[in-house]
Amino acid sequence: MPRLTLVALVVLLFYSPLVNAGKVLVYPLDGSHWINMKVLIEELHSRGHEITVLRPSDSWYIKPESPHYQSITVNSTAGFDEESFGSFVTTMVNMRREGASLWTRISLEYELVAHFYQMNKQVIEMVGEMFENTELMQSLRNAKYDLVLTDPGIGAGVLLGHRLGLPLVLNVRWTIQGEGHHAIAPTPLSYVPIPMTELTDKMTFPQRVKNILYYIFTRIQIWYITDPNYKPFVHRYFGNDVHYMELFQSADIWLMRNDFTFEFPRPTMPNIVYMSGFQCKPSKPLSxxxxxxxxxxxxxxxxxxxxxxxxxxxxxxxxxxxxxxxxxxxxxxxxxxxxxxxxxxxxxxxxxxxxxxxxxxxxxxxxxxxxxxxxxxxxxxxxxxxxxxxxxxxxxxxxxxxxxxxxxxxxxxxxxxxxxxxxxxxxxxxxxxxxxxxxxxxxxxxxxDQPMKPLDRAMFWIEFVMRHKGAKHLRTESYKMSRIQYYSVDVVAFLLAVILLVFTVFISAVKFLWRRVFSRSKVKRE
Missing domain, CATH: 3.40.50.2000 (Glycogen Phosphorylase B;)
Structure with missing residues (x-):
């Protein structure tokens, strides 16, 4: 009898990962971003979860077949093409070698802006075709996924997750609007440097001016690259009262691919989970x-x-x-x-x-x-x-x-x-x-020197979202506020108006009393 009990326990332990197995829909970003997403996919698979990867038909690194996931291939040109990307890289390098003139810098920025605009346009077109494909969308709904795991460097996975009404986990360093923290966490420009400024968290006055100017420049880039593609699409499918960044900001967990050995100290949020170096591991013997x-x-x-x-x-x-x-x-x-x-x-x-x-x-x-x-x-x-x-x-x-x-x-x-x-x-x-x-x-x-390996931390929070159908208790609702509300401009204006009203009433009362006292004293003298 003890032997049978032991066998039963072994069998139970062997199958225990499958008992709590979830179904994860992954929309990755190709290239180097796929390398770290693949690490998460393989670890989730090893824990018994069922993974499905959505990929454009022209994907460079994301293969249609794998022992770790099933794939759904969408007929689209929104992926990475090795030849065209190599040509783009060569163009960038050659332009940088032409010199450090203002014209060269402007030309470089224009090439980057044009490249990202076209990439976003292709992604939006592909997502639109997916949304209009009733058979595909119904099959995704019928699959009963527990969550969507995506890289917000492109918006397809975020849009798809909201369309399916699923919890959302982001594997993030960048969003379609820039560095991930800037989309979700308070970012005081007095000591949080804008990427590409080459500034630290200790800025002089001229450096703070530079930081502000770079911030304005990034807003102009967003206005030109991202807004024209995402605004009309989100208004069409999610309503005119929805801003596309709200869909990103309402993600349950942000798995951030850095930490404060890499990042300068800055404010953060409770649903940001740092997993810098999650892909790192002890070296294996060489050939x-x-x-x-x-x-x-x-x-x-x-x-x-x-x-x-x-x-x-x-x-x-x-x-x-x-x-x-x-x-x-x-x-x-x-x-x-x-x-x-x-x-x-x-x-x-x-x-x-x-x-x-x-x-x-x-x-x-x-x-x-x-x-x-x-x-x-x-x-x-x-x-x-x-x-x-x-x-x-x-x-x-x-x-x-x-x-x-x-x-x-x-x-x-x-x-x-x-x-x-x-x-x-x-x-x-x-x-x-x-x-x-x-x-x-x-x-x-x-x-x-940390209590938990970054990859284990990432797995815990992905599985946490599966168990609890999200992590709303960690998510701020501030993204639903306008800038006027967020910075309490309306409150300050109201309080100033009250102070002004009280001051006006006080001055009027003083004038009234002064006139009354003055008029009485004048009557007595007469």
Whole structure:
């Protein structure tokens, strides 16, 4: 009998994940954003949850088949096309190399604005087609999902979640209006820097002026890029009294892909859950060939270089200069690069189409990471305590590296002016100046010293939303208020009006009494 009881308990434990299994509908953002969304999907799958991923038919990284999820492919061109995106990146790099003139800066901003406008337009068109596809929408309703998990860098998942009436969890760093905190949390511009300003939380008066001007500029971008696409769509499907950002702000949980080892101190909200580095993990052993190459570096160690998932090659002259600089170092170099093999490449440098980034960064012989400044790569460098040399190319990468530079763990170069000499100088500075590694070790210790692993924290809150059908008790209703109400302009105006009225009545009463007393004294004298 005890043996049967033991068997029954084992069976019960084995099937226990399935008892509480939920159904999650995921609408991800392609490219590097998909890499971290995939981490959440795989972990949810391992816990017994059923995952369905919605993907455009031209998705680059999001595959239609996976052991971890089912997929629904929507016939659309709203995904990432490798060739066109590569062409866009090349254009951005070449424009930056033309110089630092005002015209070049304006041209760069225009290209970015045009790119994001077109991307938002395609997304809205795709969502409209989905909403009008009654068969698809009915099948999604019939599936009885517990929640929608989405990246608000595009609005499709948010719009779909509200259309289906499902709880909403965001895997967020950016929304369609910019950095995630700005959509949901109080953001005093006196000490919270606007992204891309390269400012810290300690600003002088001129820097606060700059911060305000950048904020106004971002509002103009939103007015041009986002409003024309989302406003009419939301008014059509959700009502004229609904602002599209209300749909984002009413999300139950915001899983924020950073924390305060990366972010400057700022106000936050109870439904913002920080999970910086959730994709990081202890390194695994390298392949024999790669381990042999690493070990051949001896006491000098290795340098790892990659420019992320979206950038496979550089202009040939820049690649030649980088290779020539690497060739002058005693360290071995592992460089993910798909472009033409540089003629200046040294015997110490190994070119690969793909490299196990996390496993290399966690290797004890890794001395330096040369990166483009994507959030994932920077967080893995922090986790493993590897100092950085930055070659930011576009989007938020310059801002990410500024934060690392401000903490003394990175040396940053401009892709427009990088050459063999200044690249070699930057490498040597970070390699041989011990403060870079010491400060990165301190940052790594701060990041790791927390009561719960970031991925476990994310899982807890996703499952919390499943169990309780949302997390309304953590969500502020301030997003429903107008700016006049939010900043209490109406209250201040009312109180000023009352004070003015009281003051007016008081002055009138004094005048009245004065006239009466004066008239009586005049009568007595007469």
């Amino acid at each position: 024999k060939e790669l381990e042999d190459f690493v070990q051949s570096s001896g006491e000098h160690g290795i340098i790892v270089m990659t420019l992320g998932t979206l950038v496979a090659k550089l202009p040939e002259d820049i690649a030649e200069d980088i290779a020539a600089a690497f060739a002058q170092l005693p360290q071995k170099v592992i460089w993910r690069y798909k472009g033409k093999r540089p003629s200046t490449l040294g015997n110490n440098t190994l070119l690969l189409d793909w490299l196990p980034q996390n496993d290399l960064l966690g290797h004890p012989k890794t001395r330096l990471f040369v990166a483009h400044g994507g959030t994932n790569g920077i967080q893995e460098a922090i986790y493993h305590g590897v100092p950085l040399v930055g070659l930011p190319l576009m989007f938020d990468q310059q801002d990410n590296f500024f934060r690392m530079k401000a903490r003394g763990v990175a040396k940053v170069l401009d892709i427009a002016t990088v050459n063999k000499d200044n690249f070699l100088e930057a490498l040597k500075e970070v390699l041989y100046e011990p403060t870079y590694r010491e400060k990165m070790t301190t940052l790594s210790n701060l990041h790791r």
